[in-house]
Amino acid sequence: MESVTIKDIAKRCNVAVSTVSRAINNHPDINPETRRKIMKVIEENHYIPNNSAQNLKKSVSKTIGVVIKGADNQLFAKMRPVLVEGIAQYDYDSDIEYISISGDEIREALRLVKEKRLKGLIFLGGNHNRTEEDLKAVPVPFVMCTVDMDETVPKDLYSSVSVDSYQESYRMVDHLCSKGYKKIVIFSGSRGDESVGRLRLNGYRDALKANRIEVDEQRIWYSQDWAEDVFSMANGYRMGKKLIESGIDFDCVYAVADSIAIGAGRALLESGIRIPEECGLAGFDGLDETLYYHPSITTMRQPVKEMAEDAVKILFSMLHKGEANQHRVFSCKLEARESTQKE
Numbered sequence: 001m002e003s004v005t006i007k008d009i010a011k012r013c014n015v016a017v018s019t020v021s022r023a024i025n026n027h028p029d030i031n032p033e034t035r036r037k038i039m040k041v042i043e044e045n046h047y048i049p050n051n052s053a054q055n056l057k058k059s060v061s062k063t064i065g066v067v068i069k070g071a072d073n074q075l076f077a078k079m080r081p082v083l084v085e086g087i088a089q090y091d092y093d094s095d096i097e098y099i100s101i102s103g104d105e106i107r108e109a110l111r112l113v114k115e116k117r118l119k120g121l122i123f124l125g126g127n128h129n130r131t132e133e134d135l136k137a138v139p140v141p142f143v144m145c146t147v148d149m150d151e152t153v154p155k156d157l158y159s160s161v162s163v164d165s166y167q168e169s170y171r172m173v174d175h176l177c178s179k180g181y182k183k184i185v186i187f188s189g190s191r192g193d194e195s196v197g198r199l200r201l202n203g204y205r206d207a208l209k210a211n212r213i214e215v216d217e218q219r220i221w222y223s224q225d226w227a228e229d230v231f232s233m234a235n236g237y238r239m240g241k242k243l244i245e246s247g248i249d250f251d252c253v254y255a256v257a258d259s260i261a262i263g264a265g266r267a268l269l270e271s272g273i274r275i276p277e278e279c280g281l282a283g284f285d286g287l288d289e290t291l292y293y294h295p296s297i298t299t300m301r302q303p304v305k306e307m308a309e310d311a312v313k314i315l316f317s318m319l320h321k322g323e324a325n326q327h328r329v330f331s332c333k334l335e336a337r338e339s340t341q342k343e
Contacts, residue, residue, distance in 0.1 A: 004047045006091050012045070013038050017088040018081070025093060061117035063093045064315065067105050069125035071098045072232040074259045075146070075285045076124045079308040083122060086312035090320075092119070101190075101230055106134045113140055120315050123147060128195035132157060141318040145311040146302075148199050159318065159325040161311045163302055165196045168332045169203030170210075172282060172300050173254060177211040179340055181252040181280050184208070185219045187239050187260050189230055197223075197230075200256040200284065218248050236263025244271045252280035252340070258287040258299055265293065265339070281339040286332070295338035303330050 010017045015034065022030045023038040041047075064087045068076050084094045095116055099108050105126045112118055121142035129150050135157040144160040176184055186204045189197020205215050221239055223230045236255060240263060243250070253268070255261035261283030265275060273279050275295055283290060286301025310328050317323040 004045045006047070006088065009038065009041055009045065009047055012041050016085055018085040018094075021084075021088045021093055061119060062091065063095050063116060063118050065095045065097060065109065065112045065116065065118040065121045067109055067112070067121060067123050067126075068096065068098050069103065069105050069123070070101050070231055072229045072259070073125065073257075074231070074287050074289075075257070075302065075304060078287070078304050079124060079145070082305050082308035083124075083312060086309055090312075090316050106130065106137065109138055109142070113138070120319055122311050122315060126195065128198065141315055143311045143315050145307060147195060155327060156325055159314050159327065161307045161314065161328045161330070163307075163330050163332050165199035166203045168300050169200035169256070169284065170207045171203075171332075171334060172284065173204045173207035174211065175298075175334060175336065176252055176254060176280060176282060176340065177207065177213065179280065179342055181340075181342075182213055183216075183219065183249055183251040184213075184280075185221060185243060185248070185250040185253050187221050187236060187253060187255040187264060188223065189256060190223045193230075197256055204254065219250060231257045231259055233259050233263035233266075236260035236265075237267050238263070240264035240267025241271075244268070244273070250279065252282070254282045256284055258283035258285040258290050258297065261297055261299070262287075262289060262293055265297065276339050276341055280342065286335065291337070293339075298337045298340040299335050301333040301335055303332075306330065 006017055006020050010020045019030065020038055023035040066083055070076065080096065087094045095112065095118065097108060097112060099105060105123055109121050118140055120140050123142065123144050124146060126144060126147045128148055130153060132153060142158065144158055146162055147160060148162050148165050149158065149160060173184065186201060188201045208215050221243060223235055229235050236259065244267065253264050255264055261281055265281050268275060268279055275281050282298040284300045286299050290297035290299045307330055314326045
């Protein structure tokens with residue numbers, strides 16, 4: 001008789017594999033009745049979870065760590081369940097760890113590998129400017145997801161799944177210029193941001209130059225270095241208020257994240273500035289909220305589901321098949337909406 005798998009349990013309970021995994025690990029974010037139902041089916045079918053008797057016999061953990069940099073990042077919130085579900089499909093557990101924007105994801109990863117005997121890692125967000133020594137120090141296979149690593153770092157030291165933040169930001173600003181905007185303010189990350197914030201800012205600068213528009217440093221707005229909620233609506237709202245109070249002339253606001261754009265839009269509208277009649281508004285990521293905001297916000301949509309799924313596939317191809325590090329670069333979709341329709 002073939003042994004029962006976690007997929008069999010999920011099918012018999014009519015739930016997702018990740019739900020079975022959470023029930024087994026007694027996670028708090030599961031309905032008690034659902035957990036009782038799952039545990040009853042597990043008992044009836046004599047299923048032995050990998051993290052119990054089987055793991056004790058082998059003294060081997062079957063856990064993948066997911067290190068998320070920035071708890072307020074809505075993009076990562078969309079990717080998390082896809083990662084958990086994908087990892088569970090391989091009959092592994094997930095260990096989700098959040099660190100602050102200013103935290104060191106490599107140091108945290110080393111601690112987790114040692115304490116929880118992780119078999120692999122997926123990073124959501126991280127420092128673009130990592131050294132060879134940093135990456136060589138990680139003792140398990142790992143994938144950098146949504147992180148554009150510095151080109152000087154050898155690609156055989158890590159796997160990655162990302163979009164080209166520089167190129168896609170360039171494409172967005174080029175689009176805004178084609179709509180007639182000439183005084184575009186950018187709401188960027190902090191000055192010390194060495195990852196997507198810096199790359200998207202560079203794309204902004206070069207797109208303006210290509211359209212023969214002078215780069216005005218007064219229209220480059222950085223998030224506060226101390227702010228832990230950089231990629232949040234609250235931060236966008238704060239920056240929008242300060243921009244209006246500054247008296248600087250502008251005809252469009254481009255934020256390097258949709259959540260920042262949503263907050264900025266609220267500040268603009270509260271101040272009586274009409275969107276798009278008096279000021280355009282654009283973001284980056286493709287959050288669902290931008291479609292239902294009024295007016296709907298122009299954005300650069302990242303294929304988050306496909307990116308998360310590929311991160312898991314790449315990781316397990318290394319774990320199970322011993323394959324070399326891989327790199328996938330996805331294209332974004334520019335979704336022009338009401339917030340930049342000047343006509």
